[in-house]
Amino acid sequence: MDDVFKALADPVRRQLLDSLHQRNGQTLGELCEGHDMSRQAVTKHLAILEDANLVATRKDGREKLHFLNPLPIFEIADRWVRKFEHGRLRALDELKKNLEGKSDGKR
Amino acid sequence: MDDVFKALADPVRRQLLDSLHQRNGQTLGELCEGHDMSRQAVTKHLAILEDANLVATRKDGREKLHFLNPLPIFEIADRWVRKFEHGRLRALDELKKNLEGKSDGKR
DNA sequence: CTAATATGCAACCATTTGGTTGCCTGTCAA
DNA sequence: TTGACAGGCAACCAAATGGTTGCATATTAG
Numbered sequence: 001m002d003d004v005f006k007a008l009a010d011p012v013r014r015q016l017l018d019s020l021h022q023r024n025g026q027t028l029g030e031l032c033e034g035h036d037m038s039r040q041a042v043t044k045h046l047a048i049l050e051d052a053n054l055v056a057t058r059k060d061g062r063e064k065l066h067f068l069n070p071l072p073i074f075e076i077a078d079r080w081v082r083k084f085e086h087g088r089l090r091a092l093d094e095l096k097k098n099l100e101g102k103s104d105g106k107r
Numbered sequence: 108m109d110d111v112f113k114a115l116a117d118p119v120r121r122q123l124l125d126s127l128h129q130r131n132g133q134t135l136g137e138l139c140e141g142h143d144m145s146r147q148a149v150t151k152h153l154a155i156l157e158d159a160n161l162v163a164t165r166k167d168g169r170e171k172l173h174f175l176n177p178l179p180i181f182e183i184a185d186r187w188v189r190k191f192e193h194g195r196l197r198a199l200d201e202l203k204k205n206l207e208g209k210s211d212g213k214r
Numbered sequence: 215c216t217a218a219t220a221t222g223c224a225a226c227c228a229t230t231t232g233g234t235t236g237c238c239t240g241t242c243a244a
Numbered sequence: 245t246t247g248a249c250a251g252g253c254a255a256c257c258a259a260a261t262g263g264t265t266g267c268a269t270a271t272t273a274g
Contacts, residue, residue, distance in 0.1 A: 061271060099165050
């Protein structure tokens, strides 16, 4: 799971995921377009996404096709974010109170 | 939003958020317990969480109290993750097909 | 066959990150 | 008032990160 968080931490990589979400199965060359960096830099980002299982690839002739796997994202949303959901609606009020509160008995 | 992703990328910081979720309003000293690193290292992590608006603090005498702000997490879950939700249930099948598919017309 | 295209591999580099240590400041208790 | 306690600040360091370049390999088009 740490791999996924790390992979998502970089804006270039999130952009690559967005690009694949918009059109799945793009080649490396296609994914490079619009990024102001070398092909190798993009390759490295894609490798990190692949290690995190967010992208899967298939060789097709001399091209490499990239496919989005959104499942790890969903798993984090479901399992990790859910933990913090309980007081969701009151969260802001609660925070505000705590910050101004004169030791309201929490400790 | 990038700040939040970056802040969440480190396991120590996620652990700190967990700790605050379990018991809100902890002091720096309390948050250091159980982490095998110096107080200053923890301070730095907390500063990153604070910059990302995931933690808010209040000085109380010589102690500094830390409070969890889960809202940025929810915002990412809602706004960013939601983008990828559309084919959610079929996602795995689709991926499998794409990887084995002999150019199924996608390109 | 040959040349162009698409990608892979490895060495290298600057900056960021995550940690340390030493010392300073502010607050509470005896 | 004088320690002891909680935290802040700054310099420093090693390793990870994100990027580059140069060259090699494999596939396809002519």
